[in-house]
Amino acid sequence: MEGRVLIVEDDASIREVIALGLTRAGLRVSTATNGTDALAAWRAHDYDLVVLDVMLPGRDGLEVCQEIRRTSQQPILMVTALSDTIDVVVGLEAGADDYLRKPFEMPELVARVRALLRRGSAPAEQEIVAVGELRLDPLRFTAHKSGRELVLTATEFRLLLELARRPGLVFTREVLLERVWNYPFLGDSRLVDVAVQRLRAKVEDDPASPRLIRTVRGAGYKLAL
Amino acid sequence: MAGRAVQPGRLRRRLTVAFVAVAGFSMAALATGSYAMVSRARFADSLSRAATDVRYQLVLAHQFLPLDQTRTANLLDSFEGSGRHVVLVTAQSVTASNVAFRAEPGDRTRSLAATGQVAFERTGRQLVVGGQIPGSTDQLYVVYAEERIYEDLAQLRTAMLASWAAAVLLAALVGRALARRTLEPVGRASEAAHAIAEGLLATRLPVRNRDEFGAWAESFNRMAEALEAKIAALASAQARERRFTADVAHELRTPVTALVAAASMLREHLQALPDTARRPAEIVVSDVVRLRHLVDELLEISRLDAGQELVSARPTELVALLRAIVASRGWQAQAKVEGEAVTVHTDPRRLERVLANLVANAVEHGGAGVHVRVGPGPSVQVSDRGPGIPAEHLPRLFERFYKSDPARGGSGSGLGLAIALENARLLQADLRVESEVGVGTRFQLTLPVTYRLPDGEATVGSAGHGEAHDTFEEGPS
Numbered sequence: 136m137e138g139r140v141l142i143v144e145d146d147a148s149i150r151e152v153i154a155l156g157l158t159r160a161g162l163r164v165s166t167a168t169n170g171t172d173a174l175a176a177w178r179a180h181d182y183d184l185v186v187l188d189v190m191l192p193g194r195d196g197l198e199v200c201q202e203i204r205r206t207s208q209q210p211i212l213m214v215t216a217l218s219d220t221i222d223v224v225v226g227l228e229a230g231a232d233d234y235l236r237k238p239f240e241m242p243e244l245v246a247r248v249r250a251l252l253r254r255g256s257a258p259a260e261q262e263i264v265a266v267g268e269l270r271l272d273p274l275r276f277t278a279h280k281s282g283r284e285l286v287l288t289a290t291e292f293r294l295l296l297e298l299a300r301r302p303g304l305v306f307t308r309e310v311l312l313e314r315v316w317n318y319p320f321l322g323d324s325r326l327v328d329v330a331v332q333r334l335r336a337k338v339e340d341d342p343a344s345p346r347l348i349r350t351v352r353g354a355g356y357k358l359a360l
Numbered sequence: 361m362a363g364r365a366v367q368p369g370r371l372r373r374r375l376t377v378a379f380v381a382v383a384g385f386s387m388a389a390l391a392t393g394s395y396a397m398v399s400r401a402r403f404a405d406s407l408s409r410a411a412t413d414v415r416y417q418l419v420l421a422h423q424f425l426p427l428d429q430t431r432t433a434n435l436l437d438s439f440e441g442s443g444r445h446v447v448l449v450t451a452q453s454v455t456a457s458n459v460a461f462r463a464e465p466g467d468r469t470r471s472l473a474a475t476g477q478v479a480f481e482r483t484g485r486q487l488v489v490g491g492q493i494p495g496s497t498d499q500l501y502v503v504y505a506e507e508r509i510y511e512d513l514a515q516l517r518t519a520m521l522a523s524w525a526a527a528v529l530l531a532a533l534v535g536r537a538l539a540r541r542t543l544e545p546v547g548r549a550s551e552a553a554h555a556i557a558e559g560l561l562a563t564r565l566p567v568r569n570r571d572e573f574g575a576w577a578e579s580f581n582r583m584a585e586a587l588e589a590k591i592a593a594l595a596s597a598q599a600r601e602r603r604f605t606a607d608v609a610h611e612l613r614t615p616v617t618a619l620v621a622a623a624s625m626l627r628e629h630l631q632a633l634p635d636t637a638r639r640p641a642e643i644v645v646s647d648v649v650r651l652r653h654l655v656d657e658l659l660e661i662s663r664l665d666a667g668q669e670l671v672s673a674r675p676t677e678l679v680a681l682l683r684a685i686v687a688s689r690g691w692q693a694q695a696k697v698e699g700e701a702v703t704v705h706t707d708p709r710r711l712e713r714v715l716a717n718l719v720a721n722a723v724e725h726g727g728a729g730v731h732v733r734v735g736p737g738p739s740v741q742v743s744d745r746g747p748g749i750p751a752e753h754l755p756r757l758f759e760r761f762y763k764s765d766p767a768r769g770g771s772g773s774g775l776g777l778a779i780a781l782e783n784a785r786l787l788q789a790d791l792r793v794e795s796e797v798g799v800g801t802r803f804q805l806t807l808p809v810t811y812r813l814p815d816g817e818a819t820v821g822s823a824g825h826g827e828a829h830d831t832f833e834e835g836p837s
Binding site for chain 1: 610613614615616617618619620621622624625652655656674
């Protein structure tokens with residue numbers, strides 16, 4: 136598999152083992168030990184994905200994530216030692232596409248990285264999807280609403296595309312996790328909730344009272360016709 | 361708290377009754393004594409006046425001697441005229457000056473009078489006093505009416521009875537007030553003790569007077585202070601211990617992360633290792649899993665200690681959840697799940713932590729005969745036919761790192777049951793254990809009954825934890 140990955144991690148052992156694992160998986164790897172170095176490396180090179188530790192000396196992972204998101208929609212995998220679910224949610228809200236809790240096994244990290252890279256490069260379909268004012272182009276990864284271009288991350292785009300392919304149909308969080316995030320994820324459907332929330336902020340006229348992406352209580356989400 | 365039902369106000373009533381009884385009894389004794397003294401004095405006085413009068417009348421009667429028929433009539437008329445009713449007793453007859461006051465003196469009186477003394481007797485309400493007329497054997501008796509004395513005494517009795525009743529009533533009122541005042545500190549102390557038992561450790565009694573109750577209140581307050589200080593010390597010791605646990609867990613997490621990641625890579629290449637290195641590498645790989653498990657559990661318990669865990673409730677079917685737990689961990693051979701489907705509104709991940717830990721514990725200690733039963737209602741019983749746990753170990757079974765048999769290591773971290781209990785608390789569920797040595801051990805988890813609200817959301821009693829999903833929802837849509 137092709138891909139350039141930036142690993143940002145302050146602990147030398149963890150950094151080394153991640154680098155080793157991803158290199159073995161056929162990826163090209165660079166490393167940074169703190170937030171400032173990470174942003175410098177990000178600006179200097181062209182990376183396809185960032186593996187980002189949350190707890191970093193100096194500028195922490197959340198700041199780095201927000202900073203990268205200002206200019207790029209490339210996938211970010213947050214690695215967190217923080218145990219609280221709330222911190223995970225904060226990380227996702229900062230713009231991360233996925234998160235992995237420490238400790239983790241290498242095969243899982245590799246699988247997540249691959250899933251994120253695949254999402255960024257190979258969309259499932261080629262045809263333009265148009266629903267109401269929305270126009271999604273899977274080939275170019277662009278989305279328009281009433282002619283205005285929406286700036287979406289790969290994850291957000293795929294989520295919107297998934298909902299838009301069958302407007303009116305209710306998708307459970309589990310189904311969305313499997314189709315958008317590419318792995319069956321038992322239990323923590325917050326990932327979906329946060330992504331929907333972020334997507335609404337970009338798509339809805341008034342994110343506080345969404346008209347497009349509707350919550351179906353106790354079931355999931357749907358795109359209103 | 362209510363082991364024995366103590367009727368409030370019972371002691372107060374008893375004190376009042378005692379006060380009234382003492383007051384009533386002494387008042388009655390005083391009244392009876394006074395009445396007896398007054399009545400005796402009145403009758404004695406009446407008698408002594410009569411005796412003085414009679415002596416003089418006997419001398420006057422002497423003037424009428426010798427008593428033939430005419431003189432007798434004169435004598436009787438004369439006395440009757442002076443306002444005295446007399447009775448003349450001769451050897452032949454008894455003659456009264458007024459038939460309405462005809463009293464016939466008894467033999468004892470007559471024989472006493474015959475000796476020359478003044479004799480008396482009381483008949484009806486009359487005082488009959490008399491003696492022998494000097495110089496004859498005839499006797500003259502004067503009849504004094506004592507009606508007035510009886511009337512006065514009757515009045516006195518009535519007055520005394522009335523004042524006795526008034527005094528008893530007053531005593532009852534005063535006694536009640538006194539008892540209330542006396543027992544008020546007792547009531548306050550009882551309320552204060554209750555408040556302390558409820559956990560209001562800052563409760564103190566007011567020290568009003570320098571009396572026994574004041575001293576009591578002071579020592580009560582000292583006790584409460586000591587208790588408060590002790591509990592605060594215990595709480596801070598526990599907080600220190602918990603902080604230490606959390607710090608240790610967090611410090612361990614970074615090296616464990618590197619170890620877990622490295623070991624997972626090593627595991628894929630075990631076969632490529634030379635024979636001398638393979639077995640040690642296998643041990644490293646498998647023990648890293650144990651270490652990870654322990655650190656995970658330490659982190660989980662410190663998160664639970666911090667009390668910031670969210671509960672995300674949804675309809676959960678117990679039998680299906682248990683079957684999934686047993687199947688996913690490969691316990692089908694050791695554990696059997698039975699019972700009818702019961703759906704509760706609870707956090708399935710937390711419930712899984714509780715149930716999986718209970719079944720894991722049973723499988724570890726109970727061998728093959730683990731029996732998991734759902735029902736009645738929202739409850740689950742996990743029974744094993746293991747060696748059982750001695751009664752003295754049962755209360756400490758849910759403590760951290762507690763092992764009832766230190767010699768038997770077991771593969772568990774020693775935190776499983778503690779975590780199960782904390783998670784059960786979070787779900788407001790009741791978790792209890794019973795065990796018999798040689799027979800087996802049984803854990804019972806009882807979940808709260810949940811109610812479905814009209815809008816489709818459910819509530820667990822007074823659960824203080826919001827549903828996590830709500831954070832991302834925009835309300836009814």
